[in-house]
Amino acid sequence: MKKKNKIKIKLNGKNLSIDQNLTVSNLMKKLNIPLNKVAIELNKKIIDKKQLTKIALNNKDNLEIVQFIGGG
16 A cells, blocks of 8 residues: 655644645545635635635645634
């Protein structure tokens, strides 16, 4: 069995090892994070949710995911 190559990224300040060529969209699905209530920043730039399937994560990328929570 061939082992997949891994890359290291930083997700919300924590180191994470993920599969190489993983898109932001795939990562969000793996983490069970709903897209409708988050803002996503990749390397200090807000990314358009329409582009998530096209953006592949690279080694040493810095990803910040902010979830919106309602309250009163």
